[in-house]
Amino acid sequence: MIHLSKIYKTFKLGKEDVTILKNIDFTVESGEFVAIMGPSGSGKSTLMNILGCLDKPSTGIYQLDGTDVLASREGALADIRNQQIGFVFQTFHLLPRLSALQNVELPMIYSKVKKKERREKALEVLSKVGLSDRVSFLPTRLSGGQKQRVAIARALVNEPKFILADEPTGALDSKSSAQILQLFKELNEEGVTIIMITHDQEVADQADRVVYIRDGELLVSEKGAIPSA
Ligand code: ADP
Numbered sequence: 001m002i003h004l005s006k007i008y009k010t011f012k013l014g015k016e017d018v019t020i021l022k023n024i025d026f027t028v029e030s031g032e033f034v035a036i037m038g039p040s041g042s043g044k045s046t047l048m049n050i051l052g053c054l055d056k057p058s059t060g061i062y063q064l065d066g067t068d069v070l071a072s073r074e075g076a077l078a079d080i081r082n083q084q085i086g087f088v089f090q091t092f093h094l095l096p097r098l099s100a101l102q103n104v105e106l107p108m109i110y111s112k113v114k115k116k117e118r119r120e121k122a123l124e125v126l127s128k129v130g131l132s133d134r135v136s137f138l139p140t141r142l143s144g145g146q147k148q149r150v151a152i153a154r155a156l157v158n159e160p161k162f163i164l165a166d167e168p169t170g171a172l173d174s175k176s177s178a179q180i181l182q183l184f185k186e187l188n189e190e191g192v193t194i195i196m197i198t199h200d201q202e203v204a205d206q207a208d209r210v211v212y213i214r215d216g217e218l219l220v221s222e223k224g225a226i227p228s229a
């Protein structure tokens, strides 16, 4: 479904070019749960931004279900981001003045879903993440784990092709972290494709497959084993 080939990403730092991603080949099939691990500064978020169509590589190929993503115009890319990809971030990124329900409805407003259908779908996904009794709460009245559940509900609401999660448990205590991980596992068992960036080995152990990024290069390994450099 997702196919990256020979991806390079170079940033200009003053007069110097710094290559952050080097020759990345990465394929994800529908239904997989893949963890991406690597030290701080290794290029994980840069890769996530490319996968999420938030940034373009310097060179390389990105195909999503056969579509050449990098040849798409900005309008088409915005549609891919909104309709085909669900984002979950470490710090939740909820809008503080909107209730849980309104936060979850937001992506459907962008995709022009009618109000009644929006409400029904938002309530359905909030129920799925276990928040039926919190729908009218503002984010400030929710715990960290609950905020992340709202963010996951929001990521699911347009029924994306895959979920991209960047350190989704990084801001949570260990109990909430385990619960959020369990939720991701359940969603994956129902068929949701998940790509999760983490530097927590326990989190990565839950994935079907782990890839490691080190100095901008992707190292593929068997589940759980850190490949030698
Ligand atoms: P990670 O998420 O693995 O911690 P990042 O992908 O955020 O790493 O960053 C990898 C490297 O790329 C870092 O050295 C960072 O400073 C550099 N970098 C990221 N974005 C930019 C940018 N827009 N301009 C210049 N350098 C960047």
Ligand code: MG
Residues within 6 Å of the ligand: 044, 045, 046
């Ligand atoms: Mg990062």
